[in-house]
Amino acid sequence: MQPESFSQKETEQPGMSLIQETKPAQRKPTPVILTVFLIIFLAATAGLGYWAYTLNSSLIATQQQLAELQSDHTKLQSENENLTAELAQVKADLEESSKDLTNTQTKLEKAQAENLELNVKIENASKKLQILYAFSTIATPTDILAIDTLIKETKDRQLLERWNEFYSNPSESAGVNFILNLITAIQTSLK
Numbered sequence: 001m002q003p004e005s006f007s008q009k010e011t012e013q014p015g016m017s018l019i020q021e022t023k024p025a026q027r028k029p030t031p032v033i034l035t036v037f038l039i040i041f042l043a044a045t046a047g048l049g050y051w052a053y054t055l056n057s058s059l060i061a062t063q064q065q066l067a068e069l070q071s072d073h074t075k076l077q078s079e080n081e082n083l084t085a086e087l088a089q090v091k092a093d094l095e096e097s098s099k100d101l102t103n104t105q106t107k108l109e110k111a112q113a114e115n116l117e118l119n120v121k122i123e124n125a126s127k128k129l130q131i132l133y134a135f136s137t138i139a140t141p142t143d144i145l146a147i148d149t150l151i152k153e154t155k156d157r158q159l160l161e162r163w164n165e166f167y168s169n170p171s172e173s174a175g176v177n178f179i180l181n182l183i184t185a186i187q188t189s190l191k
Contacts, residue, residue, distance in 0.1 A: 124189040127154050159185050
């Protein structure tokens with residue numbers, strides 16, 4: 001046998017040999033693996049979608065709560081402003097009432113002082129009227145002693161001097177002077 005002769009073309013091709021080398025065949029993914037990946041991908045996408053939906057629902061609920069809280073806050077601020085205005089009005093009214101009360105107390109104290117003064121005047125006038133009545137109804141000498149006691153209780157010096165003038169020198173003119181002085185003393189005590 002003769003060796004085979006090769007043509008020049010065949011010898012010039014360096015990579016070609018008579019023995020063909022076999023390359024490992026590329027494996028194509030099988031449909032099962034692709035289906036598993038597809039199911040995993042779809043499940044992940046569905047989970048991600050559900051998570052996004054849940055977050056969106058939570059966000060919407062939170063935004064509604066925020067809107068309600070802002071509305072409540074606005075109402076509370078409005079009520080606070082109203083209460084602040086009412087408080088200012090109440091304080092002004094209280095100050096006015098306090099001033100009125102102070103004025104009323106001052107007027108009351110003044111009225112009480114005037115009432116006390118008037119009671120003293122009435123009491124003095126009453127004592128002097130008792131003297132005038134006792135003097136006009138003298139029936140016995142002991143009545144003069146009673147009048148003397150009444151005059152001394154008044155502690156009116158001028159009236160006591162007129163009484164002493166009458167008592168030391170009883171006369172009609174001394175009696176008239178005493179009565180006139182007594183009436184003037186009564187008028188004076190009532191002024």
